Amino acid sequence: MTKPSTFPCSSNEDVRRARHTPQQTTREILIAAEGLFAEHGFAGMSMSGLAKQLGMSAATVHKYFGSKRGLAEAVCGLELERFAGHMEAAISTEDGTAVALERFAIAVLAYNSGFASPTPKIFELYVFAAQSDWTVFRAFRERVVHLLSKVLQAGEVRGDVRVGAAECVEQVFDGFSAILHPLVVRDFRYQGGGRAPALARFLYQALQ
Known part of the structure; x- marks a missing residue:
């Protein structure tokens, strides 16, 4: 009998996003972040809220931009x-x-x-x-x-x-x-x- 994998299963969002190139993901994050910064400003913009809107983990956003300050600078x-x-x-x-x-x-x-x-x-x-x-x-x-x-x-x-x-x-x-x-x-x-x-x-x- 095959032993079940110990690795967690990817979500549908992760599978879909895995097809994106790093450049596409970077651009997608930036465009969404610009809209949220425009609406809420630096203090009111939530990294977790941004990740949720994009259907990705907050860790992915941090992977590309490091911090909210880094994302704000990119925007x-x-x-x-x-x-x-x-x-x-x-x-x-x-x-x-x-x-x-x-x-x-x-x-x-x-x-x-x-x-x-x-x-x-x-x-x-x-x-x-x-x-x-x-x-x-x-x-x-x-x-x-x-x-x-x-x-x-x-x-x-x-x-x-x-x-x-x-x-x-x-x-x-x-x-x-x-x-x-x-x-x-x-x-x-x-x-x-x-x-x-x-x-x-x-x-x-x-x-x-």
């Missing part, structure tokens, strides 16, 4: 990825530097202003990431600095900014912090429309 990274993509799509290095910087400023302000209203709980994560220097925010900053560097390097080639202007990219980024930092935008969102292009023009003049 924040999704939004920062969208933000960076929005900025990159708004400008072209083929434009003159003045035009590129102004379009950059307008795109940043438009995205930040709209972001603060419809998803306030995710906005809280965004603010915390900026203030706590999360890894995803450092990566976001590096991506934005790289984008601005490309604009300035193209401007040097065209001759519409001085030679060496690209070396000032960190200062240019700091100059744009008045519209890049989420709290500043939230507090001055109704005053920013005219200030963003004016800030871009001011920085451009400093680079000539």
Whole structure:
């Protein structure tokens, strides 16, 4: 007579989920977590509730993201990825530097202003990431600095900014912090429309 297996049987959910690739599972967790963070915020989001919603164990969620903080950072990274993509799509290095910087400023302000209203709980994560220097925010900053560097390097080639202007990219980024930092935008969102292009023009003049 065959001895019964000592291993526990897998649930139907485990069998179904076993067919998913790690990348698919990661994405599925992130999308569901983003919805729960948006609804409940960091304090109110439950890892066990997330696992139950997805039909998986809490251990599986922890396996992929380690902790609620790790999951929150990954969710924040999704939004920062969208933000960076929005900025990159708004400008072209083929434009003159003045035009590129102004379009950059307008795109940043438009995205930040709209972001603060419809998803306030995710906005809280965004603010915390900026203030706590999360890894995803450092990566976001590096991506934005790289984008601005490309604009300035193209401007040097065209001759519409001085030679060496690209070396000032960190200062240019700091100059744009008045519209890049989420709290500043939230507090001055109704005053920013005219200030963003004016800030871009001011920085451009400093680079000539």
